[in-house]
Amino acid sequence: DQQVKQNSPSLSVQEGRISILNCDYTNSMFDYFLWYKKYPAEGPTFLISISSIKDKNEDGRFTVFLNKSAKHLSLHIVPSQPGDSAVYFCAASRTGNQFYFGTGTSLTVIP
Amino acid sequence: NAGVTQTPKFRILKIGQSMTLQCAQDMNHNYMYWYRQDPGMGLKLIYYSVGAGITDKGEVPNGYNVSRSTTEDFPLRLELAAPSQTSVYFCASSYGGAAAISGANVLTFGAGSRLTVL
Numbered sequence: 104d105q106q107v108k109q110n111s112p113s114l115s116v117q118e119g120r121i122s123i124l125n126c127d128y129t130n131s132m133f134d135y136f137l138w139y140k141k142y143p144a145e146g147p148t149f150l151i152s153i154s155s156i157k158d159k160n161e162d163g164r165f166t167v168f169l170n171k172s173a174k175h176l177s178l179h180i181v182p183s184q185p186g187d188s189a190v191y192f193c194a195a196s197r198t199g200n201q202f203y204f205g206t207g208t209s210l211t212v213i214p
Numbered sequence: 215n216a217g218v219t220q221t222p223k224f225r226i227l228k229i230g231q232s233m234t235l236q237c238a239q240d241m242n243h244n245y246m247y248w249y250r251q252d253p254g255m256g257l258k259l260i261y262y263s264v265g266a267g268i269t270d271k272g273e274v275p276n277g278y279n280v281s282r283s284t285t286e287d288f289p290l291r292l293e294l295a296a297p298s299q300t301s302v303y304f305c306a307s308s309y310g311g312a313a314a315i316s317g318a319n320v321l322t323f324g325a326g327s328r329l330t331v332l
Contacts, residue, residue: 146323204256
């Protein structure tokens, strides 16, 4: 049973525009969420996190939004750059122990 | 700063063989994890450990064993390799659950170990 879902396997965006990656979860007990970026043949690298006490967290070009009532979070990248092309995973946990990952969204930023 | 180091990077096994994937971290993290990633799938948690001497099953533990004798090391053992275990394996570590309150509980991943069972 997939507790964290990323329903868009891929996304293409023009350089300079906004990229929006979406993530849904089913377990209302999840209280901590992470976004990771992964290049081929490398391990995932951390991008940004958000806890359930917030509905928004920003770090430079990256902003994560959390809608607890809809069990939905999204990652906004503005402006998108070619170097952002990678697979993005969202992850969720309860109490920060076990992390459950989505299946990933492959982002392509077109120059 | 090495972070999380996994060995080997690549390995081909025959059905029924056994092997150990090594993982070491130098960040003094309490928590360590093993994930596997199959093509087109997300990362599935195999086992995790909240400290030396303590391990627990994740989502897909069958066919694997782990041990945590030190804070730094968390090896993953495959006893009887099967084709279904062909995957990319990632080890990760973090400070642990309490750090989530401050937003500091971030998983740091190794570069991965690609295993093929033929």
